[in-house]
Amino acid sequence: MKVRQLARQTGLVGLVLVSSLALAACGSDNNAGDEGTADSAAVTAGGSDIECGEGGTLNAEGSSAQKNAIEQAIASFEEVCPDITVNYNPTGSGAGITQFTAGQVEFAGSDSALNADKGEVEAAQARCEAGPAWNIPMVTGPIAVAYNLEGVDELVLDAATTAKIFRGEITTWNDPAIAALNEGATLPGDEIHVFFRSDESGTTDNFTKYLNAASGGVWTDPNGKSWPSSGVGEGREKSAGVSEGVKTTAGGITYVEWSYAKDNDLGIAQIDNGSGPIELTAETVATSVATAERVGEGNDLALKLDYATQEEGAYPIVLVTYEIVCSAGLDEAATAGVKAFLTHFASPEVQEGLVEIGYAPLPEDVQTDVLAAIEAIA
Amino acid sequence: MATTTSTPRVPDAPPGPEGLKQGLSRGPDRAFKMLAGGSSAVVVALVVIVGVYLISKAWPSLAANGASFLTSREWSVADPDALRFGIAPLLWVTVISSVVAMAIAVPVAIGVALYLTHYAPPRVAKPFAYLVDLLAAVPSIVFGLWGARVLMPYVQPFQDALKSAFGWFPLFAPTAVQAGTIFLASIVLAIMILPIITALSREVFRQTPVGHMEAALALGATRWEMIRTAVLPFGRPGVVSAAMLGLGRALGETIAVTIILSTTTGAFSWSLFFGGETFASKIANAASEFDSPSKTGAYIAAGLVLFLLTFAVNAIARVIIDRRKGFTE
Secondary structure, three states, X not given: OHHHHHHHHHXXXXXXXXXXXXXXXXXXXXXXXXXXXXXXXXXXXXXXXXXXXXXXXXXXXXXXXXXXXXXXXXXXXXXXXXXXXXXXXXXXXXXXXXXXXXXXXXXXXXXXXXXXXXXXHHHHHXXXXXXXXXXXXXXXXXXXXXXXXXXXXXXXXXHHHHHHHHHOXXXXXXXXXXXXXXXXXXXXXXXXXXXXXXXXXXXXXXXXXXXXXXXXXXXXXXXXXXXXXXXXXXEEOHHHHHHHHHHHOOOEEEEEEHHHHXXXXXXXXXXXXOOOEEOOOHHHHHHHHHOOEEOOOOOOOOEEOOOOOOOOOOOOOEEEEEEEEEOOOOOHHHHHHHHHHHHHHHOHHHHHHHHHXXXXXXXXXXXXXXXXXXXXXX | OHHHXXXXXXXXXXXXXXXXHHHHHHHHHXXXXXXXXXXXXXXXXXXXHHHHHHHHHHHHHHHHOOOOXXXXXXXXXXXXXXXXXOOHHHHHHHHHHHXXXXXXXXXXXXXXXXXXXXXXXXXXXXXXXHHHHHHHOOOHHXXXXXXXXXXXXXXXXXXXXXXXXXXXXXXXXXXXXXXXXXXXXXXXXXXXXHHHHHHHHHHHHHOOOHHHHHHHXXXXXXXXXXXXXXXXXXXHHHHHHHHHHHHHHHHHXXXXXXXXXXEEOOOOOOOOOOOOOXXXXXXXXXXXXXXOHHHHXXXXXXXXXXXXXXXXXXHHHHXXXXXXXXXXX
16 A cells, blocks of 8 residues: 555656656757847848748658757747748658658658668659659758867867777877877877767768778778777767767767767867868868769759868868758648748758857858759749 | 465355346456456567567568677678678676676665664654655666766776776776776666665565564564564565566666667677677667668567567566465465
């Protein structure tokens, strides 16, 4: 009897605890959203030519790398088209594409364009019926090489040295290879502790893509969403886990989205792509995306980044995330909703607001093409 | 626990006049019997459905597996045509983290339960018991974040001391893992299973026949001797089953372990100060990117082993309880 009573009481207290935690979480979310959106929404509302259609609910799912960006866009979109509710479920790119081709969501967010080898292009076209699916680049997120090294505020690395660090061929911070890139800096002899993502992630995929392409043969593994076994280090869950790991471990280094590196006050390495050290800024990222090759046809704007670029001022480790949409075939209300939301998302005001939360705006010419492609959705 | 298993079987119909049996009591009796039977059938059906689901999804991947499923340490499932996966390290990490958690939690839980039932004055016992139960209401993600962010810096010096003192012993060998070790995960798991083991042990100890205890005291036993000779033997099967319930939870705990435990690459180590993945955390780490059936199948095969492992643990617990039944009566 007593046990049952107790259990009931504890259950209640637990409930109260949980719900107050949940409330606290919601509260902070909203605040974060409001801060960034207040100014951008005002601007959009001023010169807006977005047609909202009859309203309704849009469901989208996919990449968690663009979660913060799309949430910010959704928050400001509420003022542009109050009748349209957009839900984004950051379950991961793979899950997003699966849900999209299964017809469960109106559009998907993905860290990579639809892959023909995996049959994703065909499956997506089958879902859309009336036309192919398009990859529309929307959010560019640079990946920072973040470190925790006391007394070292500026650190320059290049692809080969980075690859050696992440393969365990360089194990101390005062290694001659690092010292050569950082003339004049005093590097401590601390051990290097590498942290990598233990979950499957597009960030790992893009980072290994970069190492593979730019390290001049040091990094031999093909790119992949999970950390290869020839890499070294300690795997932590998600971006929050790796940045926390570096923050609490002296001599730690990891690859992580820019926003996490900034929020955790980690050191961010400058990357020497062959034309000199390049600091990670919105401009250097835009320069890099602008050099990307278009591999999609027509309004399919799939990009192929040149990770080995030696372009001056181009920060090479960049993740481009796409919105995957049907070029035609959705019902009228959904089509209008998707067009309205994506137009809003791609608008200069929203794109520039993304810098504050660790993303970079699309370069101008890409943005023009993106808006044209969205306009062409029928 | 112990008393429910020894409840005498109630005869189907109570003896009484023929008319009463048929007219009054039979209807509700039957209805209730069907309800109760139906509930049990639902549970059995659920277990069967889960089992069938796991096997049907895992089978194609298991058939295509190029490595030994039980003994291999490989895990490459991205290419459907070259599946190679084995669960050996998962099994080790799952079992060792749970066993260490049990080694920490069970003695503490027994101590708490004995204190609450035999030492603490009622005024203290009630709020104290309430506090322990409250521990069970903390969501596991909170335990995970707390373990990774708050507890970790305090455990690290202790780990370092163990490493330098007993580093020659494989279980305590130093490794490159700094942050999320199996040892840290075990401590958090121990805290998580503490309330369930404590609550059940407390109930069992409370049911010790007063006659046994008074007899021991009358023979001149001290309180500790009374507990040793009367309370502990009486409560043993209950404690064992409580521990097994805790073990079941520790084996399957997902989110806290996923947050705490660092994964590793390269050489394997038996050390407690190494990282790794449990069955549950392996699946959780990959769940967002299940993009092909063969890959999904490989992870579900791992889930199937966890399912069977938990099943085996519960079966062993039942055997132990049944064998010890003689002691309690």
